Amino acid sequence: MGYKTVRKAVLPVAGWGTRFLPATKAMPKEMFPIIDKPVIQFIVEELLEAGIENVIFITGKHKRPIEHHFDINTDLERHLEEAGKEKVLKNIREVSHMINPIYVRQKQQLGLGHAVLTAEPVVGEEPFIVSLGDIILEKGSENLKKMLELYNRFGRSVIALFEVPEEEVSKYGIARVKESSEGALIIEDLVEKPSPREAPSNLAIVGRYIFTPRIFAKLRETTPGKGGEIQLTDAMKLLLEEEEILAFKIDGKVYDTGNPLDYLKTVFEFALKREDIGEELREFIANTLNKQNQLIDKP
Known part of the structure; x- marks a missing residue:
């Protein structure tokens, strides 16, 4: 059976980054360098490796540096050209042309679920990827490619999971999974930040998702929680009542920069x-x- 092709990715990057204040007062945490490359570029390069060029950034008014990073800077290019720094110039030009960026303003930061819902007018009735802007996956593991293969086979939402030590389950959303007759892992339940005693497993949600467009309806139905925030995990639980959600175990290392x-x-x-x-x-x-x-x- 053929399913709609995944062509777009949503990157929610509008958060305040309060754990890094005062550094994030003027600079988004997604632009913090891993040596000489910002965190957000690693996320974008992972999408490109999976064949995704249409990237929807859910931003706030304090996130303009992200827009500048993926835009053309003619003054900088001219300076590098005049200085004879051809290698750096080539790199800068590649960054400026690597994706088709689309910027959507999240006027209020009302949770991850609200950020994803903000993308609905651009995504439309299509499946799409959500990649969190502070999680880097080990290069070469092709996790997104494998998740897309899983979606193309079954036409269901796919959630990436990774194993965490039992004492750390309270930091994450945790999934209970079972294996289907076709060999796929199916999510049975999701629990947000359980105690080690209450956790159904040690499989934590890692910040990579493929959603069918049905998630938007579930986000609208989700009751806001503390601070009026709409939580993505709550919407996924509602989606589970109507559709199967598949699980994918991440290959390679997960780097948290949050x-x-x-x-x-x-x-x-x-x-x-x-x-x-x-x-x-x-x-x-x-x-x-x-x-x-x-x-x-x-x-």
Whole structure:
């Protein structure tokens, strides 16, 4: 059976980034660099690898740097050209032309579900991807491609999951799954941030989704919670009452950049893998730790 092709992705990036204040007063957390590339570019490159070029950014008035990043900067290009920095110039031009960006203003930040609902006039009656702007998936794992293959086979919404330690389940939405007769994983229930005792599994929602357009109706039916926010997990639970939702277990590592400590861990891990700076950084860390240990050991 043929299903509508997934052609669009929604990136909700309108949040205030309060865990990074005051840095996020003027700069979106999605633009924080992982060495020399902003977090949001990793998300966009993942979409491109899956064949998705129509990217709908759900933004706020404080998120203009994201728009600038994917736009053409003629002054910068001219400067780089005059300076003979051809390699950097090529990279900048590639960023400016990599996607077809569409910007939709979320006038009030009323939850992730509300952000997704804001995209409805642009998405229309089509299936679509939702990628959260602070989660990077390990490059080369082709998770989105595999999720799209699952959607193309069954025509159902697909939610990405990854295993977390039992003591960390209270940080995530957790899914209970079962295997179908066709070998696909089907979501039976979703629980938002349960205690380890109440968690139905250790499979956490990872911030990658493919939705059928039916999710929009369920978002409109969802009762707002604390602060008037519409939660995406609540809408997915309503969708479960009418449609199967499939689960996909992520391959490779998940990098969370949504809080200061995990952001720093991500930066260090990416830096240590770099051929141009990894070795020197490793030496710097070792020397710094040695000096600290010597200070501690002093009587």
